Amino acid sequence: MPRRARATRGGGEDGEEVKVEEDFVDSVLNFGAGGWGEEGDDGEEQQAAAAAPAAGKEFKSKNLVAERKRRGRLNGNIFALRAVVPKITKMSKEATLSDAIEHIKNLQNEVLELQRQLADSPGEAWEKQGSASCSESFVPAENTHYQGQVELISLGPCKYNLKIFWTKRAGLFTKVLEALCSYKVQVLSLNTISFYGYAESFFTIEVNGEQDVVIVELRNLLSSIVEVPSI
Amino acid sequence: MPRRARATRGGGEDGEEVKVEEDFVDSVLNFGAGGWGEEGDDGEEQQAAAAAPAAGKEFKSKNLVAERKRRGRLNGNIFALRAVVPKITKMSKEATLSDAIEHIKNLQNEVLELQRQLADSPGEAWEKQGSASCSESFVPAENTHYQGQVELISLGPCKYNLKIFWTKRAGLFTKVLEALCSYKVQVLSLNTISFYGYAESFFTIEVNGEQDVVIVELRNLLSSIVEVPSI
DNA sequence: TTTTACACGTGATTC
DNA sequence: TGAATCACGTGTAAA
Numbered sequence: 115m116p117r118r119a120r121a122t123r124g125g126g127e128d129g130e131e132v133k134v135e136e137d138f139v140d141s142v143l144n145f146g147a148g149g150w151g152e153e154g155d156d157g158e159e160q161q162a163a164a165a166a167p168a169a170g171k172e173f174k175s176k177n178l179v180a181e182r183k184r185r186g187r188l189n190g191n192i193f194a195l196r197a198v199v200p201k202i203t204k205m206s207k208e209a210t211l212s213d214a215i216e217h218i219k220n221l222q223n224e225v226l227e228l229q230r231q232l233a234d235s236p237g238e239a240w241e242k243q244g245s246a247s248c249s250e251s252f253v254p255a256e257n258t259h260y261q262g263q264v265e266l267i268s269l270g271p272c273k274y275n276l277k278i279f280w281t282k283r284a285g286l287f288t289k290v291l292e293a294l295c296s297y298k299v300q301v302l303s304l305n306t307i308s309f310y311g312y313a314e315s316f317f318t319i320e321v322n323g324e325q326d327v328v329i330v331e332l333r334n335l336l337s338s339i340v341e342v343p344s345i
Numbered sequence: 346m347p348r349r350a351r352a353t354r355g356g357g358e359d360g361e362e363v364k365v366e367e368d369f370v371d372s373v374l375n376f377g378a379g380g381w382g383e384e385g386d387d388g389e390e391q392q393a394a395a396a397a398p399a400a401g402k403e404f405k406s407k408n409l410v411a412e413r414k415r416r417g418r419l420n421g422n423i424f425a426l427r428a429v430v431p432k433i434t435k436m437s438k439e440a441t442l443s444d445a446i447e448h449i450k451n452l453q454n455e456v457l458e459l460q461r462q463l464a465d466s467p468g469e470a471w472e473k474q475g476s477a478s479c480s481e482s483f484v485p486a487e488n489t490h491y492q493g494q495v496e497l498i499s500l501g502p503c504k505y506n507l508k509i510f511w512t513k514r515a516g517l518f519t520k521v522l523e524a525l526c527s528y529k530v531q532v533l534s535l536n537t538i539s540f541y542g543y544a545e546s547f548f549t550i551e552v553n554g555e556q557d558v559v560i561v562e563l564r565n566l567l568s569s570i571v572e573v574p575s576i
Numbered sequence: 577t578t579t580t581a582c583a584c585g586t587g588a589t590t591c
Numbered sequence: 592t593g594a595a596t597c598a599c600g601t602g603t604a605a606a
Contacts, residue, residue: 177595177596180596182584185583207582412582586598
Protein backbone atom coordinates (compact mmCIF):
# COMPACT_ATOMS: atom_id res chain seq x y z
CA MET A 115 0.00 0.00 0.00
CA PRO A 116 1.55 3.31 -1.06
CA ARG A 117 1.76 5.89 1.56
CA ARG A 118 -0.97 8.15 0.12
CA ALA A 119 0.92 11.40 -0.23
CA ARG A 120 -0.79 14.37 1.32
CA ALA A 121 -0.07 16.42 -1.79
CA THR A 122 0.70 19.67 -0.07
CA ARG A 123 2.84 21.00 -2.88
CA GLY A 124 5.79 20.77 -0.54
CA GLY A 125 8.62 21.54 -2.94
CA GLY A 126 8.64 25.26 -3.33
CA GLU A 127 8.02 26.42 0.21
CA ASP A 128 8.09 30.14 -0.55
CA GLY A 129 5.75 32.54 1.13
CA GLU A 130 2.94 32.54 -1.40
CA GLU A 131 2.60 28.80 -1.05
CA VAL A 132 -0.66 27.42 -2.25
CA LYS A 133 -2.27 24.71 -0.20
CA VAL A 134 -4.95 23.02 -2.20
CA GLU A 135 -6.79 19.86 -1.41
CA GLU A 136 -5.80 17.93 -4.46
CA ASP A 137 -6.91 14.37 -4.04
CA PHE A 138 -6.63 14.04 -7.77
CA VAL A 139 -2.90 14.12 -7.42
CA ASP A 140 -3.24 11.07 -5.24
CA SER A 141 -5.38 9.39 -7.81
CA VAL A 142 -2.88 10.18 -10.52
CA LEU A 143 -0.10 8.82 -8.40
CA ASN A 144 -1.99 5.70 -7.61
CA PHE A 145 -2.86 5.37 -11.22
CA GLY A 146 0.76 5.51 -12.15
CA ALA A 147 1.81 3.24 -9.32
CA GLY A 148 -1.00 0.79 -8.84
CA GLY A 149 -1.97 0.36 -12.46
CA TRP A 150 1.59 0.22 -13.62
CA GLY A 151 0.79 -1.48 -16.85
CA GLU A 152 1.91 0.32 -19.98
CA GLU A 153 -0.78 2.87 -20.63
CA GLY A 154 -0.98 5.31 -23.46
CA ASP A 155 -4.04 6.84 -21.85
CA ASP A 156 -3.31 10.18 -20.25
CA GLY A 157 -6.77 11.50 -19.79
CA GLU A 158 -6.44 11.82 -16.06
CA GLU A 159 -3.12 13.59 -16.32
CA GLN A 160 -4.60 16.08 -18.70
CA GLN A 161 -7.34 16.64 -16.18
CA ALA A 162 -4.82 17.12 -13.42
CA ALA A 163 -2.70 19.56 -15.38
CA ALA A 164 -5.79 21.53 -16.22
CA ALA A 165 -7.49 21.50 -12.85
CA ALA A 166 -4.53 22.35 -10.68
CA PRO A 167 -3.84 25.85 -12.01
CA ALA A 168 -7.53 26.55 -11.99
CA ALA A 169 -7.54 25.81 -8.27
CA GLY A 170 -5.57 28.95 -7.57
CA LYS A 171 -2.19 29.40 -9.17
CA GLU A 172 -0.02 28.67 -12.17
CA PHE A 173 2.61 26.04 -11.92
CA LYS A 174 6.12 27.29 -12.22
CA SER A 175 7.21 24.48 -14.47
CA LYS A 176 5.56 22.72 -17.33
CA ASN A 177 7.36 19.48 -16.62
CA LEU A 178 5.50 19.10 -13.34
CA VAL A 179 3.09 16.55 -14.70
CA ALA A 180 5.82 14.81 -16.64
CA GLU A 181 7.84 14.49 -13.48
CA ARG A 182 4.81 13.08 -11.71
CA LYS A 183 4.42 10.47 -14.38
CA ARG A 184 8.09 9.66 -14.21
CA ARG A 185 7.90 9.15 -10.45
CA GLY A 186 4.86 7.02 -10.96
CA ARG A 187 6.60 4.78 -13.45
CA LEU A 188 9.62 4.48 -11.22
CA ASN A 189 7.54 3.51 -8.23
CA GLY A 190 5.60 1.13 -10.38
CA ASN A 191 8.80 -0.60 -11.28
CA ILE A 192 9.76 -0.74 -7.65
CA PHE A 193 6.49 -2.48 -6.90
CA ALA A 194 6.92 -4.81 -9.83
CA LEU A 195 10.37 -5.64 -8.55
CA ARG A 196 8.92 -6.34 -5.13
CA ALA A 197 6.48 -8.70 -6.80
CA VAL A 198 9.11 -10.90 -8.41
CA VAL A 199 11.49 -10.99 -5.46
CA PRO A 200 10.37 -13.54 -2.91
CA LYS A 201 12.40 -12.37 0.08
CA ILE A 202 11.42 -8.84 1.09
CA THR A 203 13.15 -7.76 4.26
CA LYS A 204 11.67 -4.29 4.55
CA MET A 205 9.02 -2.33 2.71
CA SER A 206 11.38 0.37 1.59
CA LYS A 207 12.79 1.24 -1.78
CA GLU A 208 16.34 0.79 -0.66
CA ALA A 209 15.70 -2.60 0.93
CA THR A 210 13.70 -3.69 -2.08
CA LEU A 211 16.61 -2.97 -4.38
CA SER A 212 19.04 -4.73 -2.05
CA ASP A 213 16.80 -7.76 -1.88
CA ALA A 214 16.49 -7.78 -5.63
CA ILE A 215 20.25 -7.73 -6.02
CA GLU A 216 20.61 -10.53 -3.51
CA HIS A 217 17.94 -12.52 -5.25
CA ILE A 218 19.57 -12.09 -8.65
CA LYS A 219 22.89 -13.26 -7.28
CA ASN A 220 21.26 -16.28 -5.69
CA LEU A 221 19.45 -17.14 -8.88
CA GLN A 222 22.60 -16.87 -10.93
CA ASN A 223 24.45 -19.13 -8.52
CA GLU A 224 21.58 -21.57 -8.61
CA VAL A 225 21.63 -21.63 -12.39
CA LEU A 226 25.37 -22.25 -12.40
CA GLU A 227 25.02 -25.07 -9.89
CA LEU A 228 22.22 -26.71 -11.84
CA GLN A 229 24.12 -26.41 -15.08
CA ARG A 230 27.12 -28.01 -13.42
CA GLN A 231 25.02 -30.89 -12.16
CA LEU A 232 23.42 -31.30 -15.53
CA ALA A 233 26.62 -30.94 -17.53
CA ASP A 234 27.63 -34.56 -17.31
CA SER A 235 24.27 -36.12 -17.28
CA PRO A 236 24.93 -38.82 -19.85
CA GLY A 237 21.99 -37.72 -21.95
CA GLU A 238 23.84 -34.64 -23.04
CA ALA A 239 26.20 -36.59 -25.25
CA TRP A 240 23.84 -39.32 -26.33
CA GLU A 241 22.07 -37.33 -28.92
CA LYS A 242 25.32 -36.27 -30.52
CA GLN A 243 26.58 -39.83 -30.55
CA GLY A 244 23.31 -41.31 -31.58
CA SER A 245 21.18 -43.64 -29.58
CA ALA A 246 22.70 -46.75 -28.12
CA SER A 247 20.47 -49.55 -27.12
CA CYS A 248 21.34 -51.75 -24.22
CA SER A 249 21.42 -55.43 -24.88
CA GLU A 250 24.89 -56.77 -24.24
CA SER A 251 25.39 -58.85 -21.18
CA PHE A 252 28.17 -58.01 -18.84
CA VAL A 253 30.32 -60.93 -17.94
CA PRO A 254 32.96 -60.47 -15.26
CA ALA A 255 36.27 -61.86 -16.43
CA GLU A 256 39.73 -62.30 -15.00
CA ASN A 257 41.88 -60.75 -17.69
CA THR A 258 41.02 -57.24 -16.70
CA HIS A 259 43.39 -54.40 -17.45
CA TYR A 260 42.75 -52.41 -14.33
CA GLN A 261 43.99 -49.00 -13.47
CA GLY A 262 42.29 -46.42 -11.35
CA GLN A 263 38.66 -46.15 -12.33
CA VAL A 264 38.96 -47.72 -15.74
CA GLU A 265 38.57 -51.43 -16.48
CA LEU A 266 39.06 -53.10 -19.82
CA ILE A 267 37.75 -56.63 -20.08
CA SER A 268 38.35 -58.80 -23.08
CA LEU A 269 35.24 -60.50 -24.42
CA GLY A 270 36.96 -62.22 -27.33
CA PRO A 271 38.66 -61.21 -30.55
CA CYS A 272 38.43 -57.45 -31.05
CA LYS A 273 35.61 -57.08 -28.52
CA TYR A 274 35.94 -55.63 -25.03
CA ASN A 275 33.85 -54.51 -22.17
CA LEU A 276 34.94 -51.11 -20.94
CA LYS A 277 33.88 -50.06 -17.48
CA ILE A 278 34.43 -46.52 -16.28
CA PHE A 279 33.65 -45.10 -12.87
CA TRP A 280 33.83 -41.35 -12.64
CA THR A 281 32.72 -38.31 -10.84
CA LYS A 282 30.54 -36.06 -12.89
CA ARG A 283 32.37 -33.12 -14.36
CA ALA A 284 31.53 -30.82 -17.20
CA GLY A 285 32.29 -32.23 -20.61
CA LEU A 286 34.00 -35.29 -19.23
CA PHE A 287 31.77 -37.82 -20.88
CA THR A 288 32.19 -36.11 -24.20
CA LYS A 289 35.95 -36.36 -23.78
CA VAL A 290 35.64 -40.08 -23.23
CA LEU A 291 33.65 -40.48 -26.41
CA GLU A 292 36.16 -38.40 -28.31
CA ALA A 293 38.97 -40.55 -26.98
CA LEU A 294 37.22 -43.68 -28.18
CA CYS A 295 36.57 -42.01 -31.49
CA SER A 296 40.22 -41.07 -31.87
CA TYR A 297 41.19 -44.74 -31.64
CA LYS A 298 38.62 -45.75 -34.21
CA VAL A 299 36.77 -47.71 -31.57
CA GLN A 300 33.29 -48.87 -32.45
CA VAL A 301 30.77 -48.56 -29.65
CA LEU A 302 28.46 -51.55 -29.88
CA SER A 303 26.47 -50.75 -26.79
CA LEU A 304 26.58 -48.34 -23.97
CA ASN A 305 25.07 -48.50 -20.54
CA THR A 306 25.30 -46.03 -17.70
CA ILE A 307 24.18 -45.94 -14.16
CA SER A 308 24.51 -42.64 -12.38
CA PHE A 309 24.39 -41.74 -8.75
CA TYR A 310 24.26 -38.25 -7.46
CA GLY A 311 27.58 -36.86 -8.57
CA TYR A 312 28.94 -40.19 -9.73
CA ALA A 313 28.39 -42.36 -12.74
CA GLU A 314 29.43 -45.75 -13.98
CA SER A 315 29.43 -46.52 -17.68
CA PHE A 316 29.67 -49.86 -19.42
CA PHE A 317 30.74 -49.91 -23.02
CA THR A 318 30.88 -52.84 -25.37
CA ILE A 319 33.47 -51.85 -27.91
CA GLU A 320 35.12 -53.31 -30.94
CA VAL A 321 38.77 -52.52 -31.58
CA ASN A 322 40.43 -52.90 -34.94
CA GLY A 323 44.17 -52.93 -35.52
CA GLU A 324 47.01 -53.54 -33.08
CA GLN A 325 45.04 -54.80 -30.11
CA ASP A 326 47.77 -54.78 -27.51
CA VAL A 327 49.04 -51.31 -28.30
CA VAL A 328 45.67 -49.68 -28.70
CA ILE A 329 44.25 -51.23 -25.57
CA VAL A 330 47.08 -50.03 -23.38
CA GLU A 331 47.12 -46.56 -24.86
CA LEU A 332 43.37 -46.29 -24.69
CA ARG A 333 43.35 -47.41 -21.10
CA ASN A 334 45.95 -44.80 -20.16
CA LEU A 335 44.17 -42.07 -22.05
CA LEU A 336 40.86 -42.84 -20.42
CA SER A 337 42.47 -43.00 -17.01
CA SER A 338 44.01 -39.59 -17.47
CA ILE A 339 40.66 -38.22 -18.51
CA VAL A 340 38.67 -39.75 -15.72
CA GLU A 341 41.09 -39.37 -12.85
CA VAL A 342 40.37 -36.51 -10.52
CA PRO A 343 43.09 -33.91 -10.95
CA SER A 344 43.56 -33.16 -7.26
CA ILE A 345 44.72 -36.63 -6.25
CA MET B 346 28.65 7.53 -15.83
CA PRO B 347 26.44 9.56 -13.50
CA ARG B 348 25.17 12.77 -14.82
CA ARG B 349 27.22 15.03 -12.48
CA ALA B 350 24.56 17.24 -11.01
CA ARG B 351 25.31 20.91 -11.12
CA ALA B 352 24.25 21.22 -7.50
CA THR B 353 22.56 24.57 -7.72
CA ARG B 354 20.31 24.02 -4.76
CA GLY B 355 17.42 23.77 -7.12
CA GLY B 356 14.65 22.79 -4.72
CA GLY B 357 13.57 25.98 -3.02
CA GLU B 358 13.75 28.48 -5.83
CA ASP B 359 12.45 31.41 -3.81
CA GLY B 360 13.76 34.92 -4.32
CA GLU B 361 16.58 34.86 -1.79
CA GLU B 362 18.05 31.85 -3.47
CA VAL B 363 21.68 31.22 -2.71
CA LYS B 364 23.82 30.12 -5.57
CA VAL B 365 27.06 28.75 -4.26
CA GLU B 366 29.63 26.79 -6.12
CA GLU B 367 29.42 23.63 -4.11
CA ASP B 368 31.41 20.98 -5.83
CA PHE B 369 31.59 19.28 -2.49
CA VAL B 370 27.97 18.35 -2.85
CA ASP B 371 28.99 16.54 -5.96
CA SER B 372 31.75 14.81 -4.12
CA VAL B 373 29.34 13.80 -1.39
CA LEU B 374 26.91 12.49 -3.92
CA ASN B 375 29.57 10.58 -5.74
CA PHE B 376 30.79 9.27 -2.47
CA GLY B 377 27.37 7.93 -1.71
CA ALA B 378 26.85 6.64 -5.21
CA GLY B 379 30.23 5.53 -6.44
CA GLY B 380 31.53 4.17 -3.17
CA TRP B 381 28.28 2.51 -2.33
CA GLY B 382 29.75 0.17 0.16
CA GLU B 383 28.22 0.23 3.61
CA GLU B 384 29.92 3.09 5.35
CA GLY B 385 29.32 4.39 8.79
CA ASP B 386 31.69 7.23 8.09
CA ASP B 387 29.91 10.53 7.65
CA GLY B 388 32.81 12.90 7.94
CA GLU B 389 32.30 14.40 4.53
CA GLU B 390 28.62 14.88 5.07
CA GLN B 391 29.33 16.68 8.30
CA GLN B 392 31.64 18.88 6.34
CA ALA B 393 28.98 19.53 3.77
CA ALA B 394 26.32 20.33 6.31
CA ALA B 395 28.69 22.67 8.05
CA ALA B 396 30.16 24.40 5.04
CA ALA B 397 26.95 25.09 3.18
CA PRO B 398 25.30 27.33 5.75
CA ALA B 399 28.57 29.09 6.23
CA ALA B 400 28.44 30.00 2.59
CA GLY B 401 25.50 32.28 3.15
CA LYS B 402 22.36 30.86 4.72
CA GLU B 403 20.93 28.35 7.16
CA PHE B 404 19.29 25.23 5.89
CA LYS B 405 15.64 25.01 6.66
CA SER B 406 15.77 21.39 7.66
CA LYS B 407 18.21 19.10 9.40
CA ASN B 408 16.71 16.46 7.22
CA LEU B 409 18.78 17.72 4.33
CA VAL B 410 21.89 15.68 4.92
CA ALA B 411 19.91 12.58 5.80
CA GLU B 412 17.97 12.90 2.61
CA ARG B 413 21.20 13.27 0.69
CA LYS B 414 22.50 10.09 2.21
CA ARG B 415 19.27 8.33 1.46
CA ARG B 416 19.41 9.36 -2.18
CA GLY B 417 23.01 8.25 -2.30
CA ARG B 418 22.15 4.81 -0.98
CA LEU B 419 19.26 4.47 -3.35
CA ASN B 420 21.35 5.43 -6.34
CA GLY B 421 24.07 3.13 -5.14
CA ASN B 422 21.62 0.28 -5.18
CA ILE B 423 20.54 1.27 -8.66
CA PHE B 424 24.12 1.06 -9.80
CA ALA B 425 24.62 -2.23 -8.02
CA LEU B 426 21.54 -3.53 -9.73
CA ARG B 427 22.91 -2.37 -13.04
CA ALA B 428 26.06 -4.31 -12.25
CA VAL B 429 24.36 -7.66 -11.77
CA VAL B 430 21.94 -7.34 -14.68
CA PRO B 431 23.63 -8.24 -17.94
CA LYS B 432 21.17 -6.68 -20.36
CA ILE B 433 20.91 -2.94 -19.87
CA THR B 434 18.75 -1.31 -22.49
CA LYS B 435 19.03 2.29 -21.33
CA MET B 436 21.03 4.12 -18.72
CA SER B 437 18.03 5.30 -16.80
CA LYS B 438 16.63 4.32 -13.44
CA GLU B 439 13.34 3.23 -14.89
CA ALA B 440 14.92 1.10 -17.62
CA THR B 441 17.36 -0.38 -15.13
CA LEU B 442 14.51 -1.57 -12.94
CA SER B 443 12.61 -2.95 -15.91
CA ASP B 444 15.68 -4.81 -17.09
CA ALA B 445 16.22 -6.18 -13.62
CA ILE B 446 12.65 -7.45 -13.48
CA GLU B 447 13.05 -9.02 -16.89
CA HIS B 448 16.30 -10.62 -15.87
CA ILE B 449 14.83 -12.05 -12.68
CA LYS B 450 11.96 -13.57 -14.60
CA ASN B 451 14.33 -15.09 -17.12
CA LEU B 452 16.53 -16.49 -14.38
CA GLN B 453 13.59 -18.01 -12.58
CA ASN B 454 12.36 -19.64 -15.76
CA GLU B 455 15.84 -20.94 -16.43
CA VAL B 456 16.04 -22.43 -12.95
CA LEU B 457 12.68 -24.09 -13.41
CA GLU B 458 13.72 -25.51 -16.74
CA LEU B 459 16.99 -26.85 -15.39
CA GLN B 460 15.26 -28.36 -12.38
CA ARG B 461 12.80 -30.03 -14.72
CA GLN B 462 15.60 -31.47 -16.78
CA LEU B 463 17.42 -32.60 -13.69
CA ALA B 464 14.35 -33.86 -11.86
CA ASP B 465 14.33 -37.31 -13.37
CA SER B 466 18.00 -37.77 -13.79
CA PRO B 467 18.18 -41.21 -12.26
CA GLY B 468 20.80 -40.12 -9.79
CA GLU B 469 18.25 -38.14 -7.87
CA ALA B 470 16.54 -41.22 -6.51
CA TRP B 471 19.54 -43.44 -6.23
CA GLU B 472 20.81 -41.98 -3.05
CA LYS B 473 17.45 -42.37 -1.39
CA GLN B 474 17.21 -45.95 -2.55
CA GLY B 475 20.81 -46.72 -1.89
CA SER B 476 23.38 -47.59 -4.45
CA ALA B 477 22.65 -50.34 -6.90
CA SER B 478 25.49 -52.01 -8.66
CA CYS B 479 25.12 -53.32 -12.12
CA SER B 480 25.95 -56.95 -12.59
CA GLU B 481 22.88 -58.83 -13.76
CA SER B 482 22.84 -59.88 -17.34
CA PHE B 483 19.84 -59.07 -19.41
CA VAL B 484 18.49 -62.06 -21.29
CA PRO B 485 15.77 -61.45 -23.82
CA ALA B 486 12.96 -63.91 -23.31
CA GLU B 487 9.71 -64.75 -25.01
CA ASN B 488 7.32 -64.77 -22.08
CA THR B 489 7.19 -61.02 -21.86
CA HIS B 490 4.17 -59.29 -20.38
CA TYR B 491 4.19 -56.32 -22.68
CA GLN B 492 2.03 -53.29 -22.46
CA GLY B 493 2.95 -49.83 -23.56
CA GLN B 494 6.40 -49.01 -22.38
CA VAL B 495 6.66 -51.59 -19.63
CA GLU B 496 8.04 -55.10 -20.04
CA LEU B 497 8.13 -57.79 -17.40
CA ILE B 498 10.33 -60.75 -18.20
CA SER B 499 10.41 -63.82 -16.04
CA LEU B 500 13.88 -64.98 -15.11
CA GLY B 501 12.77 -67.90 -12.98
CA PRO B 502 10.95 -68.39 -9.67
CA CYS B 503 10.21 -65.05 -8.05
CA LYS B 504 12.77 -63.23 -10.20
CA TYR B 505 11.96 -60.90 -13.08
CA ASN B 506 13.59 -58.44 -15.34
CA LEU B 507 11.60 -55.24 -15.52
CA LYS B 508 12.24 -52.92 -18.43
CA ILE B 509 10.75 -49.46 -18.51
CA PHE B 510 11.01 -46.92 -21.27
CA TRP B 511 9.79 -43.50 -20.35
CA THR B 512 10.01 -39.85 -21.07
CA LYS B 513 11.61 -37.87 -18.31
CA ARG B 514 9.12 -36.12 -16.08
CA ALA B 515 9.47 -34.65 -12.65
CA GLY B 516 9.19 -37.19 -9.87
CA LEU B 517 8.28 -40.01 -12.22
CA PHE B 518 11.16 -42.26 -11.33
CA THR B 519 10.43 -41.84 -7.66
CA LYS B 520 6.86 -42.90 -8.31
CA VAL B 521 8.11 -46.06 -9.98
CA LEU B 522 10.25 -46.88 -6.97
CA GLU B 523 7.33 -46.22 -4.66
CA ALA B 524 5.15 -48.51 -6.72
CA LEU B 525 7.69 -51.29 -6.46
CA CYS B 526 7.98 -50.63 -2.76
CA SER B 527 4.24 -50.84 -2.28
CA TYR B 528 4.26 -54.37 -3.70
CA LYS B 529 7.10 -55.42 -1.45
CA VAL B 530 9.29 -55.90 -4.47
CA GLN B 531 12.99 -56.32 -3.83
CA VAL B 532 15.24 -54.52 -6.26
CA LEU B 533 18.27 -56.72 -6.85
CA SER B 534 19.88 -54.52 -9.43
CA LEU B 535 19.03 -51.47 -11.38
CA ASN B 536 20.44 -50.12 -14.58
CA THR B 537 19.46 -47.07 -16.54
CA ILE B 538 20.43 -45.56 -19.81
CA SER B 539 19.15 -42.08 -20.49
CA PHE B 540 18.89 -40.09 -23.64
CA TYR B 541 18.03 -36.48 -23.71
CA GLY B 542 14.47 -36.44 -22.50
CA TYR B 543 14.10 -40.21 -22.49
CA ALA B 544 15.32 -42.97 -20.26
CA GLU B 545 15.28 -46.74 -20.20
CA SER B 546 15.60 -48.58 -16.91
CA PHE B 547 16.31 -52.24 -16.31
CA PHE B 548 15.40 -53.69 -12.94
CA THR B 549 16.13 -57.11 -11.64
CA ILE B 550 13.45 -57.68 -9.06
CA GLU B 551 12.35 -60.39 -6.72
CA VAL B 552 8.66 -60.80 -6.04
CA ASN B 553 7.26 -62.62 -3.03
CA GLY B 554 3.67 -63.78 -2.69
CA GLU B 555 1.02 -64.36 -5.34
CA GLN B 556 3.15 -64.07 -8.45
CA ASP B 557 0.40 -63.97 -11.07
CA VAL B 558 -1.71 -61.40 -9.27
CA VAL B 559 1.15 -59.16 -8.25
CA ILE B 560 2.80 -59.22 -11.64
CA VAL B 561 -0.33 -58.20 -13.48
CA GLU B 562 -1.22 -55.49 -11.01
CA LEU B 563 2.32 -54.20 -10.90
CA ARG B 564 2.51 -54.09 -14.65
CA ASN B 565 -0.71 -52.12 -14.88
CA LEU B 566 0.35 -49.75 -12.14
CA LEU B 567 3.69 -49.07 -13.75
CA SER B 568 2.06 -48.59 -17.13
CA SER B 569 -0.31 -46.02 -15.71
CA ILE B 570 2.59 -44.22 -14.14
CA VAL B 571 4.82 -44.26 -17.17
CA GLU B 572 2.30 -43.65 -19.90
CA VAL B 573 2.15 -40.13 -21.20
CA PRO B 574 -1.16 -38.61 -20.13
CA SER B 575 -1.96 -36.96 -23.45
CA ILE B 576 -2.12 -40.17 -25.49
C1' DT C 577 10.98 13.75 21.03
C1' DT C 578 13.98 12.28 16.96
C1' DT C 579 14.58 9.36 13.00
C1' DT C 580 13.38 7.39 8.72
C1' DA C 581 11.22 7.11 4.46
C1' DC C 582 8.53 9.32 1.02
C1' DA C 583 6.38 12.44 -2.47
C1' DC C 584 6.54 16.64 -4.08
C1' DG C 585 7.81 20.76 -7.23
C1' DT C 586 11.55 22.74 -9.29
C1' DG C 587 15.93 24.02 -12.03
C1' DA C 588 19.46 22.00 -14.71
C1' DT C 589 21.15 18.99 -18.18
C1' DT C 590 21.07 15.97 -22.05
C1' DC C 591 19.36 14.57 -26.47
C1' DT D 592 13.29 23.64 -29.68
C1' DG D 593 10.70 20.41 -26.48
C1' DA D 594 10.76 16.05 -24.10
C1' DA D 595 13.02 13.13 -20.81
C1' DT D 596 15.87 12.39 -16.90
C1' DC D 597 18.01 13.74 -12.89
C1' DA D 598 19.46 15.82 -8.12
C1' DC D 599 18.03 18.78 -5.01
C1' DG D 600 15.69 20.80 -0.64
C1' DT D 601 11.62 20.58 1.63
C1' DG D 602 7.09 19.21 4.16
C1' DT D 603 4.96 15.48 6.14
C1' DA D 604 3.67 11.16 8.15
C1' DA D 605 4.79 7.05 10.50
C1' DA D 606 7.99 4.57 13.66
